[in-house]
Amino acid sequence: MGLVLQAHATIFILGNLVASQPLAQSLKETIKITAVNFNGEQMQITWAAKDYFPDRTVTFFYRFGTALQNRAWKQCPNYILDQGYNSGCLFKTEGPTLTISFKDKNGSEELFNYTLKSDFFIKPNPPENVTFHWKGDTVTIECNKPKTPARCLELELQYKSKYDKEWQSRKSACCKVEEQGFDPEKCYSFRVRLERTSICNRIPYASEWAEVTVWRNGSLLDSCADDIKPLSDNVILLISVLAVLLVIFLLQIFVCKCQRFQKSVMPVIPDPKHIFSDLFNDHNGNFQEWIDKTDNAMGQTKMECVEHECIIEERTEQEDEKEASEKLCELLNMNERDYLSSAHNTCLPPPASDTVSFRSFKFCMNEDMYVIL
Numbered sequence: 001m002g003l004v005l006q007a008h009a010t011i012f013i014l015g016n017l018v019a020s021q022p023l024a025q026s027l028k029e030t031i032k033i034t035a036v037n038f039n040g041e042q043m044q045i046t047w048a049a050k051d052y053f054p055d056r057t058v059t060f061f062y063r064f065g066t067a068l069q070n071r072a073w074k075q076c077p078n079y080i081l082d083q084g085y086n087s088g089c090l091f092k093t094e095g096p097t098l099t100i101s102f103k104d105k106n107g108s109e110e111l112f113n114y115t116l117k118s119d120f121f122i123k124p125n126p127p128e129n130v131t132f133h134w135k136g137d138t139v140t141i142e143c144n145k146p147k148t149p150a151r152c153l154e155l156e157l158q159y160k161s162k163y164d165k166e167w168q169s170r171k172s173a174c175c176k177v178e179e180q181g182f183d184p185e186k187c188y189s190f191r192v193r194l195e196r197t198s199i200c201n202r203i204p205y206a207s208e209w210a211e212v213t214v215w216r217n218g219s220l221l222d223s224c225a226d227d228i229k230p231l232s233d234n235v236i237l238l239i240s241v242l243a244v245l246l247v248i249f250l251l252q253i254f255v256c257k258c259q260r261f262q263k264s265v266m267p268v269i270p271d272p273k274h275i276f277s278d279l280f281n282d283h284n285g286n287f288q289e290w291i292d293k294t295d296n297a298m299g300q301t302k303m304e305c306v307e308h309e310c311i312i313e314e315r316t317e318q319e320d321e322k323e324a325s326e327k328l329c330e331l332l333n334m335n336e337r338d339y340l341s342s343a344h345n346t347c348l349p350p351p352a353s354d355t356v357s358f359r360s361f362k363f364c365m366n367e368d369m370y371v372i373l
Contacts, residue, residue: 031047031052031112031114032047032048032051033045033046033047033100033114034046034047034088035116035118035121036123036205037093037118037119037121037122038122038125039122039123039146039148040093040118040147040148041092042090043062043090043091043093043118044080044090045060045062045088045089045100046087046088047087047088049082049085049086053102056104057085057105058103058104059075059076059102059103059104059107060075060076060089060100060101061073061075061100062074062089062091062098062099063098063099064093064094064097064099064118066097067115073101075107076089076090076091077090078090093118095118097116097117097118098115098116098117100116101113119200120202120203121201121202121203122196122200122201123196123205123207124146124148124153124207125146125194125207126193126208126210127144127175127193127194127210128143128144128146129143130142130192130210131143132213132215132218134182134184135218137180137181137182139159139178139179139180139182139190139215140176141155141177141178141190141192142175142176143155143175143192144175145175146194148196148200150173150174150175151173151199151200152200152201153174153175153195153197154171154172154174154197155171155172155173155174155175155176155177155192155193156169156170156171156177156195156206157170157171157172157179157190157191158170158209159179159189159190159191160189161187175194177192184216184217185216186216187215187216188214188215189214190212190213190214191209191211191212192209192210193206193210194206194207
């Protein structure tokens with residue numbers, strides 16, 4: 001009910017005020033009320049209770065028909081409340097002419113009354129049995145004709161693709177609308193409603209929107225998220241081939257990495273059987289024949305030895321005698337510990353009592369020494 005109240009326009013009506021009442025004297029000449037006739041079946045009258053009847057509860061009475069018919073008044077069966085005060089009434093539509101009356105809480109004193117045409121405030125129901133026809137770039141939408149004369153209604157179409165932010169609108173006489181320029185490859189959302197024209201209505205009320213439907217190239221979809229084009233066979237085949245090649249390439253990289261890792265962790269041990277492959281393949285296991293051929297091959301490939309010239313310096317007889325004498329002195333120094341302190345670098349021979357010669361060598365002798373030949 002709240003949604004209905006927000007959608008309605010307001011009208012200002014000049015009622016018959018009862019001047020003898022203090023309340024009527026405080027009211028303005030115009031009172032703002034809202035009247036809606038839901039498809040000629042149910043009336044709704046609302047008013048600003050806080051503005052015109054502050055801190056006071058009023059009762060609402062109505063009757064259909066002209067003054068000559070003088071029908072009985074009916075009290076509101078369903079009140080609309082605003083902060084605990086009566087601010088509206090909902091009742092059944094019983095004719096084209098409606099008279100309303102506001103009375104005090106007890107219903108004894110009339111505060112305001114007014115007569116209006118209920119047919120000028122009709123709000124139609126949403127369109128029923130809506131059909132879509134999609135041909136090329138043209139969409140045709142139709143709905144069932146209501147009881148209201150067709151001249152009083154217009155069919156409004158709104159649509160947008162999944163790339164649009166705002167609805168596009170198109171109106172046509174009831175109850176068919178046709179629009180061109182649709183892309184069969186795009187997904188569109190459609191909604192329609194009926195609007196009562198100003199020819200028949202004092203206020204051009206429009207119905208609520210019918211359920212939104214989603215279409216693409218004549219096919220009804222659940223949502224534009226389902227608007228996925230199927231892939232052709234060639235595209236599927238190409239994708240499959242590329243996927244297989246990619247998998248093979250990745251496997252090769254993986255195998256190379258594994259082999260490199262395996263070699264770094266466990267180096268390959270050479271197989272000795274390949275060394276003797278010629279023995280069995282070329283010589284049928286004849287070891288002598290194989291070794292002879294191998295020696296010949298090794299002889300041919302042996303590198304030549306480069307002899308280095310050795311230069312021997314000739315020594316003179318005096319140098320030899322001097323060297324021998326120095327060595328003998330060192331030997332004597334080792335045996336004679338008493339003379340070590342006095343013979344540091346130079347051999348000082350003791351007083352010689354005799355000299356012994358051996359070939360070209362001469363030895364100094366004393367009484368404590370002897371020579372064994």
